[in-house]
Amino acid sequence: MSFKILDPTNEAVPVTRQVTPRPEKLTGRLAFLDISKPRGNVLLDRLQEALEQRLPQIEITRYTKPTFSKPAPDALRVEIQRDNDFVIEALAD
């Protein structure tokens, strides 16, 4: 006789997500998200300088998570998604 156990997991089937197609060229609106880790702003400052020199056609907007220790609030995610074409998120430390 076989031995049966009960599934201890949430039994959810993970959704397979497609990676958004990568464009040939970076244009449009770009969100910079600082997750509030120390020196995340330093990283983003340098990156912004570099990108603005090389890619004058993009428009960068800076966003900040209230705390790195929790997921971004829904409102912030909606705002970033609504107003931007790309996101760069900085971890740092």
Added chain:
Amino acid sequence: MSEDTTTYDSTSGGALEASGDDITAQLAAPSFKLSNLHGDTVTRTGDRPSVLCFIKEDCPTCIAVLPVLSALHNSLAEHIDVYLIGQTADGNQRMTEQYDLPFSLLDDSTLHVSYASNIEIVPTLMVTEADNQISDALVGFQRDEWQTLLQNVAGRLGTAGPTLDWDRLPLWRPGCGSLSVDPTHADRLRAEAEDSPIRARNIEIGQLDDPFEFMFDQGFTDGLPVVPPTAERVLRMLAGTRREAQEVVAVMPPNMGEVTVEKAAINAVMAGCKPEYLPVVLALVEAICTDDFNIHGVMATTMGASPVAVVNGPIRERIGMNMGIGALGQGNRANATIGRAVRLIVRNVGGATPGGTERSTLGSPLKFTMCFAEWEERSNWDPLHVERGFEREDSVVTVWAMSSGPSLIIDQESLDGDQLAGTMGKTMETIFNHKAYSHTNTLLVIPPEHVDTFARSGYTKADIRERIQTVTRRDIQDLVADETAGVGIKPELAEKMAAGAPGLQLSKFAKPEDVHIVVAGSEAGKFTGCFHGWVAGPKGSIPVSRKIEEV
């Protein structure tokens, strides 16, 4: 045949002597597909009159009625459906061979049909009508009753009754307990029944697979073996709470898995919990799945925080928790398994696994389990849960996100409260690092000998907190990063802060309440345990208390 399987005790007497009406109301006429001894499937749908009898081989009364069943088969089986059902496959075979039975016993060795029919005693004889109502039933054997019943059936069918020398049969024999109510099988049958509270997916483990190895392979464990969560064990675990099995206790990040009471019970079985621990596990799950506690961040942080739980109130004694010698260590089942169960739920239902969304750089032994009880009676202080607004009689669990500990604060010399709390403060200055001020919180586990030192000075918990804040107070300039160590407040920020508040000083903790205090440990030893917090407050984690269900 073993005598001790025969039910002679007074508890079964009621059923044996109950009137026919009582028995018919108690029983249920089953629909089934069962195999007979030839391997043929026999189906009963319940839309024709029938006679059924349940027996088992190791019941002397069942053996005694075999001649009756043979006569019943020979005289009535042509006129009415007769189902003679045995409860063990081997027993059916042996009875047939030994007593040369003229009928082929049906195999109910899974006991599903016996269970569904509410059979408590064998033999049970029942007569059913075309509408599947039970019109007559007998349990055990009383000769005149069996004779009357079978003659009545024969009379209604217009045929002769069983040909049998009734005088050779005993006058009366009590029945035996049905295997379907035997504790060895009852939990499994309840789990497999249609009205079972179990909804989780069954996972079948191959005959050649070792269940323990299988569960390691599936990633269900914390790296230590777990108890296989069979339906029987989970049912027994569910008896530890009054809550419905499918009630959602919490939605747990990162995968937002629904922690039902059943899923919590499954993981509690795996962790090694007793059913009476389940209410603590459920309260803890509720506590960590709050926005205040932030289990998502606690698991995801590279710093490696973990839930540390303290239990207060009467349940400590009831479930045998350790608050004395070695309370924070191994050896006590409740302490060890409650924390482990919650951690397994975080892994299996929440989906936080090391290397996945659990990103701790080093990990920590705290991540296996950390739960203990406060020795409330060993000090004159209000215990933790009373400080936090609960009644002393309430059972409560409180949980913190702690990044390390217990590290020891060793003080075998101080003779009064000022000195001892001074040692504590100065030792804790280096939590995180020596310049990390107002960042975190702490849980101090004070052992009896240190409690006594404080008691001699009339020291309250508030006094300890105040003293710690006083001895750790430092000028803001002392907390600035320097050549010795790169950590600390940035000079420009320190200047800005000082400009607004000349002579500004900071204490180690943002507020005295960030020093949490409980009593535990053995009578001997002047070592206070100090847990170091994580990011304290709304930006990280706030300790949460939950009242534990009274069962």
